[in-house]
Amino acid sequence: MRLSRRAxxxxxxxxxxxxxxxxxxxKNLWSDGEGLAFTGHDHSRPTAYFWVHAALALTSLVLxxxxxxxxxxxxxxxxxx
Numbered sequence: 012m013r014l015s016r017r018a019x020x021x022x023x024x025x026x027x028x029x030x031x032x033x034x035x036x037x038k039n040l041w042s043d044g045e046g047l048a049f050t051g052h053d054h055s056r057p058t059a060y061f062w063v064h065a066a067l068a069l070t071s072l073v074l075x076x077x078x079x080x081x082x083x084x085x086x087x088x089x090x091x092x
Contacts, residue, residue: 014082014089019085019086030072030079033072036064037065
């Protein structure tokens with residue numbers, strides 16, 4: 012299957028955007044000051060809120076990596092031909 016150059020760039024940009032957003036989200040989750048992600052001020056007792064959102068961030072990060080790598084691979088293949 013061949014992708015157009017436009018679709019390849021879109022997938023690459025989507026992957027970069029997704030990685031940026033979810034890494035930023037996880038950093039904000041880790042430094043939570045509201046008390047939702049951790050019990051108390053130490054990071055030794057994460058809450059269910061933390062685990063659910065960490066799983067969401069990890070899944071979305073992996074999907075962003077996959078989509079972005081498909082876009083990059085498609086751009087490289089288009090450049091070779």
